[in-house]
Amino acid sequence: MPAFRQVGEKQLPNPVIYMAWSPKRDLIALANTAGELLLHRLANFQRVWSLAPNENTGKEITSLAWRPDGKILAFGVGDTKQVVLCDAEKAEILHLFPVDVPVSCMHWVEVQSNSSSLSVFSESEDESNCFLPRLPTLPKSEEKSDEVTNLLGEVRLNILVTGGPSGFVELYAYGLYKVATLTEITGTCRSLCLSSDLKSLSVVTETRSSNDNSEIHYIQLDTGLLSSCLPELTRMARKFTHISTLIQYLRLSLTCMCEAWEDILMQMDLRLTKFVQEKNTSTQVQDEFLELLLWGHASPELQALLMNQLTVKGLKMLGQSIESSYSSIQKLVISHLQSGSGALLYHLSEVKGMALWKQKFQPLGLDPVAIEEAITAVGSFTLKANELLQVIDKSMKNFKAFFRWLYVGKMTQKDLAFVADFLSEHFSNEELFDRKGKYFNVERVGQYLKDEDEDLVSPPNMEGNNWLSFVEQIVCGPKPLILDLIENHEQMFEHICL
Structure with missing residues (x-):
């Protein structure tokens, strides 16, 4: 029976508390006790980039997860109670949002479905590009006006699941839009796994008794509502993702x-x-x-x-x-x-x-x-x-x-x-x-x-403003002609119905 052999070794200045392999490339993400996020290549374990903590993100990384396409890293920050989405190519923070409690674990899954209605929807969903002009690029070179594309990635729906203390679990479509919140789970979430068909969510929690003994619980939840409403959930999630990035x-x-x-x-x-x-x-x-x-x-x-x-x-x-x-x-x-x-x-x-x-x-x-x-x-x-x-x-x-x-x-x-x-x-x-x-x-x-x-x-x-005078006449003056027309149409409608 062949033995395992060591193929590489790398000394790091700070202890590593979390690590996650990229689902698509030979990359490994590391989070250390100094609040840094590091990206290393597995072949020679050379550092690709590092993201230092700052006042916007915080210094205490508590969880880590890759988006299924390997283009974005998500990590939770405990001291500022935030989830941060980072571009894996440039170490650029694309988006961050607050959470109620520090995130202790997270899992990012791509939704798999054989639904023909969902595939037809995916092909025709971006019709807004036909009606809306491209947004002008912002003057600051570091800001990207195509942030929507960077965050959405592929059309296929993906769900980021986050867990924290007191059984607090939240689901975010595309890592941005909150679609569900669960609060009735006991204990602190230690691990999460959402099935790719959205029918089941598995949670491992830890509870501590009065004598400081810990107990581990495995909980399985039925999330069939999300699965049965998958086309509607996808459309709604993408619309709200567009809205949130436009607000940004x-x-x-x-x-x-x-x-x-x-x-x-x-x-x-x-x-x-x-x-x-x-x-x-x-x-x-x-x-x-x-x-x-x-x-x-x-x-x-x-x-x-x-x-x-x-x-x-x-x-x-x-x-x-x-x-x-x-x-x-x-x-x-x-x-x-x-x-x-x-x-x-x-x-x-x-x-x-x-x-x-x-x-x-x-x-x-x-x-x-x-x-x-x-x-x-x-x-x-x-x-x-x-x-x-x-x-x-x-x-x-x-x-x-x-x-x-x-x-x-x-x-x-x-x-x-x-x-x-x-x-x-x-x-x-x-x-x-x-x-x-x-x-x-x-x-x-x-x-x-x-x-x-x-x-x-x-x-x-506003003195002499014609529009303001017009509005005041509508609100305070005699009944405008348009209201008479509306009332006449209502009376005609009632007469036809009778």
């Missing part, structure tokens, strides 16, 4: 907009900080510029700022740089936010149609009322994006007039009005709320980028 795309777009906005604050404050510190008078920055605008007289400090520190060339460059930042925000709204929210409305509308088919999708928990609320929220988001475009357009006009006044001097009465508006809005010392700009206020734009559920501090002027 919009969030990254907003991040890029915030960076461009903060760049405006930084550029103006750097120029004004020294001016404020050196001037002898107690007047505010706004008063200094207004005095120059009205009387043509500048204080020695303001004159030194304009002539020596900024200069005509510097003013032109500063004006062009700030205008470029505003243009970047404007382009992100037009090309990214509007296209992303349009795609989001498309997928939500399809999900709403699925929810109305109660015989097929009600057992899976689709709620038409909640989906309608989501559609309304996306519509409100789109309206606010359009409103932001108007605010940016007005700010850019004021910016151009302000800098033209500084380095040209010749101004029309309309331009002077623009400059006066600019000074009153952007150089005001009113502390409306905490802002990063100390001497320069761009909250007219920045208030739209705040991650807070509050009313706008500086709402746009």
Whole structure:
């Protein structure tokens, strides 16, 4: 009988607590006590890459699993209670989501089915590509606009099963969309296995008694509901995966907009900080510029700022740089936010149609009322994006007039009005709320980028807005003609039925 022989050995700096072989290639993933995720090649055990812990992921890896196609690694993080999906090619974090408890074990299975209806569905499911344009690439090179493709991989459905303390078990379609939660299992989950036909789930748990003795239990659960609703589950899971990645795309777009906005604050404050510190008078920055605008007289400090520190060339460059930042925000709204929210409305509308088919999708928990609320929220988001475009357009006009006044001097009465508006809005010392700009206020734009559920501090002027007047007439005025038409049609319908 031949003996086993050693073919390789590798010393590692930190103890390994979890390891998993790739289902498709000669790769092995390792998680160590330092919170690092390592990928080694089995042939020579050379390191392919390493992923160090950071503030977003955490430092305590508690479980590890490969996606069945070997393209994505999933690992649970105990200290931040998250599940992280990592690209096996580049060590790039594609997606992460929170969980209620630390994940102690996980299993990723590809669903196998001979159902002809599922195969027909798989061939025609991506019809959204025929109707929706490709999303523009985000300005940041490290972010990918094709994240949906990276996460979904093959069309065939796959399920990530996670387990934790107190028998907490969750199932995620494509590793993203939660399709089931089990909470009635006793003990801490130590191992999981979901059958490829989705008919059975096996769980090994550990319980500890009062005298600290541990007992191991094997539990088998019937998951036939998932198997019987496989085509509906697949369609619903893919739709929600598209929705979650679109939300991530919009969030990254907003991040890029915030960076461009903060760049405006930084550029103006750097120029004004020294001016404020050196001037002898107690007047505010706004008063200094207004005095120059009205009387043509500048204080020695303001004159030194304009002539020596900024200069005509510097003013032109500063004006062009700030205008470029505003243009970047404007382009992100037009090309990214509007296209992303349009795609989001498309997928939500399809999900709403699925929810109305109660015989097929009600057992899976689709709620038409909640989906309608989501559609309304996306519509409100789109309206606010359009409103932001108007605010940016007005700010850019004021910016151009302000800098033209500084380095040209010749101004029309309309331009002077623009400059006066600019000074009153952007150089005001009113502390409306905490802002990063100390001497320069761009909250007219920045208030739209705040991650807070509050009313706008500086709402746009709606005086003379035709649409607002129309809405007020509908709500408060006499009954519109369209309501009369609806009531007449209802009476006709009742008469026909009788």
